[in-house]
Structure formats: structure tokens, C-alpha cells
Amino acid sequence: MSLHRQLLQRQAEGRPIRVGLIGAGKFGSMYLAQVPRTPGMHVAAIADLSPEAACRNLARVGWPPERVRATSIDAALKDGTTHVGDDWKALVAHPAIDVVVECTGSPVHAVDHCLEAFAHGKHVVNVTVEADAFCGPWLAREAARAGVVYTLAFGDQPALICDLVDWARTCGFPVVAAGRGHKWLPHFAQSTPETVWGYYGLTPEQAARGGLNPKMFNSFLDGSKPSIESAAVANATGLEVPSTGLTYPPASIADIPFVTRPQSEGGHLEKKGMVEVISSLEADGRAIPYDIRMGVWVTVEGETDYIRHCFEEYNAHTDPSGRYFTLYKRWHLIGLEVGYSVASVALRGEATGVATCWNADVVATAKRDLAPGEMLDGEGGYTVWGKLQPAAASLAYRGEGGLPLGLAHQVKVVRPVAQGQMLSWSDVAIDTATRAYRVRREMEAAFAAAPAARH
Template identity: 55%
Template structure:
């Protein structure tokens, strides 16, 4: 029976999946637009730091006020309505919630919410890739110990990439490379909230007339979001990040199998089984033909001459040898697709992609020469961008992760292009997010040391 049919059955039997959403921003709002249209789903609560803003989001996506007028979670659960609250911890602890969605985008908040979900044994859909990359391997272990599912969010690119990787491996194909598309030029790494709109081509009038967050937009442009998403994919799929960071080659869908193959065979990969992001722009700014700016892909290899012949017989676009081919999805609908994760957990007891190991990390890297006494302003800001690297390299370099590079004061100068190190900053080791991250580093450092001694 399909997931939809089983959701319909739950609706008919009066036992819907009871969901609590934390964060009513863009991703959360997209899910809010679809949740009432999905049989067998009851969004019992929406938690947000600003309940009035959350209510505005509900109205904007088409909810009538009476639908979110419940004064308590208990009343919402009983009446089939929704409670809007600023008490996320209380929502997670509620016996009227089965699945929690974290769509906050705050690394510290995401870590806190997952730990609370472990405590109260609530499944978690982690939209918050920032938190997942910062401490996901640690949180995944805690979730497993608690007997809950810790899942990527369907609709977001990491989960869709993980789906393609799982498809290929399940039918016996080796994944050579997997990733996504984006708009990229090398100059973007130095972009700041003051320069971001020029790179996007937005006018002052457009910016003034819309709800635009320059630091958030800049985190997509300067490579940080791509690095975070590829670290999440590496950690979920057992793939290896490139040692020197993402290359962002200009590449359209027809050239994926030719470009994303090993160097020895004419491609750009140092090894098989890696992640990469392809650019929709040539280095001179011209658009790439049949670009994958909004999509995801996986490149795989034929294991035999017979399978290679099948690729040709069924029209797959391959490289010149016929051995490498690719599949791709040209679009992702982020929050509109989030219901797949909720249904998968509730109906099948399965995640839609999940962190399994610590293979990739994202280091806070100086955008320009930084001076002692400066305060880091985090993802998408003026001081640092996120650079993807193998987790083992991040440990050796003692790199500060981009998810914690906000409001830390430098003790030392840091040259442009170099990761900021823990020794370069002052920090409060008692802060929950920093404490969890440092515990994870110590745990994996010990495990990597033990593995190396055998």
C-alpha cells in the first residue's frame, strides 16, 4: 500500500500523524501551505520566536484564523486545529506530538531541539543543515540511543541527492560522484552583504520592495551553503569531500559523466566516491548550456560490459567510454516536499536520508586578512565563508566550524583563505552548541586515533 493510501487510512481511523513545526520562515511556510492538504497529517503546533510572525506566515499561505486559534496543544490535538507558541521545548515535550520538524536555520537551536527530542523520544526531521553539519554525527548517535528517527528533510537538496545515491547503490551501481548545481564564480567567496545584490542582479528598488535578508542570500552565494549541503551528503552517504574544497566546475547535465570522472580517465575527480557542486556559469560569466542550477545529480559507473551496453540501448547519456552515466533531478521544491519525510517516518519507519558518519566538515575560512580583536559574523557575513573539507583534515587543523563562527572574537591575525582555528578565538566552552561540538571532536579524534593504531 502506498504512503498516501496509508495516510488516508490513518485519517479515516482518526489517528493522524501529529506534527510540530519549529520555525515559520520560508521553508516552514512552504510546508505550512501543504500540510492541511495532506490526508492523515495534523499539524498540532507551530513554534516560533515570534508567534505574531508565525501567524502572519499562516495567513500568507492561506490559513483562516480560526484554524490556528487553539490556546493549547491539548486543545489543538482534540479539535484538529493548530496552536501557535513560542515554547519549542514545551512543544517537543508534549504527549500530543509524534514528529518534530526543525526549520530554524540556527545551529545552536537545532542542536538543542534534537537533544530535547531525544529526551522525550520524538522523531526529528532536520531541515536545519547548519546544525546537522555542525554536530549531526553526534546527534545521530544520540537519536539512535533514544530509539528515534533522525532524518534529512525531503525537498532540500541533500535528501534528494541521498535518494539518488541510494537508488544507484540499491540496483548495484557504484556512485562515482554526487552533488547539486548552483550559480558560482570564484569572486563570490569574497562576497559580503554589501555586494551580494549586485551579484544577484537585484536593483535597489527590488531589494527595498521585498523581504530580503542580505546575509542569508550571501551565504548561498559565497559557497557556504553549498559546502554545508555537500558535507551533509558526505556524512549521510559515505562519500568523501575533495581535499582542497569544492571546485564548482562549470557543467551542464550532458557533461556530468565526462567531467565528473577520475582525472586518469579525463575527468576532474581525484578519486571515486566523492561530492561536488557544478556551476551554472562559465568562468567568464556566460550561462552553461542545460545547467543544473536548481537540481541534483549522481554519476555512476557500469560494472560490466553488459550493463554498459544497456546504458547505450536505453539512451543514457554517457562519457566517451560508455562506462560513466548520470541521473539527475532538475528541480527541488524544498518545503513543498517536506511531507514525504513526515510520511516516511510515520508510515515506513524510515528516514529520507540520515547522517551515518563524520566524513565532511565546513571550516570558517577568512574572506580577507582578519586582525586580532575583530568579531566574526558567521555564515554569509563580512569575515568568513564556509569551506568543505574532510572531517579528518578539520580535526588536524583544529578548524572552527562555520556554524559556530558567529560572535567569536579573534585573538590572532588570520590570513585570507586560511581556516580560523580554535586557538585563534576566545569562546565559552559551556555554551551548549560549543560543548556538544567539542565533545564530538574529542569522540571522533579518539576513534580515528584508535583506528589508525591498528
């Protein structure tokens, strides 16, 4: 039975999926905009650092005031409204909540939220892919131990890429490459929240109108988010990543099957079975017509003459050899699609993308020369950006391991770091008391002891 029919059945039986949302910012608000239009789904509770801001966002997306209840989760469950408060622990502990949607965008806090939700028997849809990028394999393991489902969020590009990869493999196609698009030029790696809108293609007035966060959008632009999302995809699908980081080959949609071939066959890849990001800009800055900037893609191989003849007979667009074909979705709808993941975990017990290995990592890299005493400000900020690395290379970096970007928030630099240099653990004084730090170090120790488990 389709997910939608199952939701209709749950609605008719008065047994909606009961959802708890942590974080009602832009992504969370987009999900909330769809909930009143989705049968069989009830957001029973929202936890946010600012309940007042959460209520303003609810009003912005069209929720009438009478849908919002401030007293308790129990009262909201009785009358079908939504409790809005600041107590995330009460939300994840409530026995009636089926699925927790982690939507804070704060990787350190997201780890706490996910692990507590697992401990209380809740499925988790993790929108905060920054947390998945530095400890997703460990989160997946803990969820499995707790007997619940942990998943990436549909609507965000990693889950959509995982869906395309799963389609390909289920149909019997070898996956040559998969990834997303991006507007990229090398100097974007040094972009800051002050320069982001000009590079991104929005005016400051447009950004203000949309309530857009310059630091968050700068993390998209400067390469951090593409690296984070590519790491999540590699760890969920088993695909490998470029040995020196993402290379952003420029290509139109028509040229993706040509570019995403191995170098030995005239393409751009080190080898088959890779994650990569396609740039929507030529190296000289010219925009490429019909780009994949906001979309996702997978390139597959027709291994036999018969399959390649089928590509030709059905007018499938391939590379010149006829061997490689790319399927793509040109757009993703961000939080508007999260309900698909919620339904999948609650009704089918299936993730829409979850780490199965540790193939990739994202290491904090200096945007400029950094001096002792400076504070790192994480992805999208003024000090560091995220560089995609094979997990083995990150673990071995300078004999101590690279500093994961997800932990490079409010961390003091203790020795000079040159622009373009990846940071290691000893370059910073990090808070070792957080659960996120402990989880990461436990994961490193486990995979270092059993490197075969990376794949």
C-alpha cells in the same frame, strides 16, 4: 503500502501524524503551505520567537484565521487547529507530538531543539542542515540511543542527493560522484549581504517582495551552503570530499558524466566516490545552457560490457566511453517537499538522509583580513565563509582543529587572521557553555580516539 495510501488510512482512522514545527520562517512557511493539502497530517503546534510573525506567515500561505489557536496545544489537538506560541520546550515535551520539524536556521539552537526532542521520544526532521554539518554524526547517534529517527529534510538538496545515491546503490551501481549545482565564480567567496542580489540574479525589489533574507541567500552564494550541504551528504553516504575543498567544475547537464570521472580517465575528480558541486557558469562568467544550478545529480558506473550496452540500447546519455551515466533532478522545491520526510519517519521509521560516519567538515574561512576584537557573524555574513574539508584534515588543522562554521556566530576574534585563511579554535574566544559546543568537542574527541569510525 505507499506513503500516500498510509496517510489516507491515518486520515480515515482519525489518527493523523501530529507534527510540531519550530521556526515558521521562509522554509517553514513553504511546508505549512502544503499541510492543508496533505491527508493524515496535523501540525498541532508551532513555536517561533515571534508568534505574531508566524501568524502573518500562516495568513500569507493561505491559512484561515480560524485554523490558528493561541490558547494551548491540548485545545488545538481537540479541535484540529494549530497552536502558535513561543515555547519550544512545551512543544517538544508534549506527549501527543509525533514528529518535530526543526526549521529555525540557527545551528546552535537547533542542537538544543534536536537533543530535547530525542529526550522526549520524538522523531526529528532537521531542516537546519548547518547543525548537521558540524555535529550530524553525534545527533544521529543520540537519536539512535533514544530509539527515534533523526533525518535531513526532503526538499533540501542533501536529502534529495542521498535519495539518488540510495537509488544507485540499491540498483547495484557503484556511485562515482554525487552532488548539486550552484552558480559559482571564485570571487563569490567574498560576497556580503550588500553584494548578494547582483551576483544572485535578483533585483533588491524582487528580494524585498519575496521577503528574502540577504544574509541567508548570501550563504548560498558565497560557497557556505554548498559546503554545508556537501558535508551532510558525505557524512550520510560515506562519499569522500575533495582534499582542498569544492572545486565547482563548470558543466551543462549533458557534460556532467564527462566531468565527474576521475582525473585518470580525463575527468575532474581526484578519485571515484566523491561529492562535488557543478557550476552553472563558465570560468569567464558566461552562463551554461541547460544547467543543474537548482538541481541534484548522481553519476554511476556501468561496470560490464553488458551494462554499458544497455545504456547505449536505451539511449542513456553517457560520457564518450559509455561507462559513466548521470541521473538528475533539475529542481528542488525546498519546504514544499518536507512532508515526505515527516511521513517517512512517522510511518516507515526511515530517515531521508542521516549521518552514518564523519567524512567531512566545514571550516570558517576569512572573507577579508580579520583583526582582534572583531565579531564573526557566521555563514552568509561579512566576515567568514565555509570551506569544505575532509574531517581528518579539519581535526588536524594547526594541531588543534578548525573552527566549524556552524559555531562561528557572535564569536570574538582574538588574533589576526588573513583573508582566505581557515580559522582554528584558538583564533576566537568562544562560548564554551553551549550544548552545541560541548557536543561538537565530544564528537571530535570520540572520532580522534577511534579514527576508523569516521567511515
